[in-house]
Ligand SMILES: Nc1ncnc2c1ncn2[C@@H]1O[C@H](COP(=O)(O)OP(=O)(O)O)[C@@H](O)[C@H]1O
């Protein structure tokens with residue numbers, strides 16, 4: 001009697017398990033539909049590209065077909081990836097520097113409001129100067145090493161961080177600020193306890209903009225003269241009119257930029273748990 | 279806690295300079311509040327109740343007149359962490375658990391730290407929040423959040439509690455439950471309480487006296503003592519009589 005009871009529950013349980021896993025599969029498919037659709041679209045685009053290039057007999061030095069690019073990648077991927085790592089390292093170093101400068105200036109303005117106008121005018125001046133004009137100058141001054149890349153990336157990324165951090169520090173809830181003032185909290189305590197945490201969503205928004213910008217900054221700086229990096233690979237391919245190699249480099253750059261962006265998104269999810277809809 | 283802190287307001291006026299001229303909000307408020315007294319401030323919306331409370335908390339300064347808390351200016355008492363502030367919004371830090379939020383007043387301005395009234399954990403237990411100690415504010419109902427804010431005010435162990443319509447955003451039942459708890463807390467610890475509300479029965483239920491303000495620029499139109507033993511039955515005729523008395527004075531001041 002007892003065993004039979006056990007048996008039925010066991011089969012029931014397994015049936016239940018089955019239903020559960022079917023449901024879970026459906027759930028998974030539903031949650032992945034957007035991603036699948038995106039991948040499908042991309043694939044369709046590549047197919048269209050391939051057929052268009054073949055049908056019109058476009059020479060490879062104008063527009064390479066995806067198959068040409070794949071062929072190049074098959075050979076050069078390790079090479080491109082190691083160049084990509086150089087660019088990535090420069091971009092991240094520049095991003096860290098730019099973020100530190102942007103954050104530092106925002107903190108300065110938060111504590112000493114009267115500095116705001118001076119600092120902001122200077123920041124806007126730097127931001128408005130075209131990077132493409134500064135890059136060669138820095139390369140002449142600092143050579144083909146990593147320094148000019150890091151500086152250019154920092155110049156490109158500090159501004160969004162500065163603006164967002166400032167808005168973030170000011171976004172602190174007035175009711176919470178009143179409460180802390182009622183405890184006679186010092187400006188430093190208010191900054192650490194309220195302003196900094198309030199600014200975190202803004203900082204992540206800034207990083208989402210600045211991280212891809214950092215990759216662009218590093219590559220542009222490398223175009224101006226570099227001994228290594230993706231930008232240099234692109235420049236070499238460009239001067240040789242080797243379009244498949246150029247596209248392959250672009251492909252690796254896009255891949256790395258996306259990875260950087262997704263890392264920021266992951267970090268954001270980890271740190272902004274208290275935000276109801278993020 | 280500095281026990282027995284009287285509040286003394288002498289001819290306090292406040293005006294705001296705005297883009298479209300001067301706005302006179304408070305016009306010569308004179309008021310003496312006894313140590314440990316529970317006083318409600320009742321008046322029409324926009325008459326300056328919050329403004330008055332902010333002046334007492336040193337969150338703003340009067341245009342003219344003097345405020346003394348235990349013979350000292352508000353800023354001095356605030357520096358000693360003897361001000362307990364609570365407003366309509368719970369103003370909890372969303373990235374801190376309820377326990378850490380209630381601990382906040384003990385972590386700020388440490389050089390003035392007085393002993394907490396009780397360990398934070400037992401405070402939470404007393405306020406019915408023990409199960410929510412590790413929860414984050416956004417997972418709690420509005421009533422529970424305000425309960426946590428009340429626990430936080432309690433944890434700061436201040437001599438003067440300034441409370442600006444703390445329960446007016448809550449539903450009627452929650453509001454009554456919290457008002458009862460507030461009363462029990464006040465009777466246990468006896469801080470001096472300045473309680474702003476526009477809800478006359480709530481004021482009569484809780485306070486020793488009602489201070490009634492007129493329309494802006496406001497002055498005191500009347501002070502109604504409530505000489506009824508606590509807990510008060512809001513259906514009794516004596517209770518209703520006090521409510522009616524306050525309402526009559528308020529209506530006169532509102533025109
Ligand atoms: N910081 C301020 N600047 C200008 N006007 C203010 C300020 N604070 C309050 N007021 C004005 O003062 C009046 C009284 O406001 P408040 O004290 O909040 O009223 P209550 O709390 O009684 O509803 C309102 O007209 C309001 O607009």
Ligand SMILES: [Mg+2]
Nearest residue numbers: 327328329442
């Ligand atoms: Mg108000």
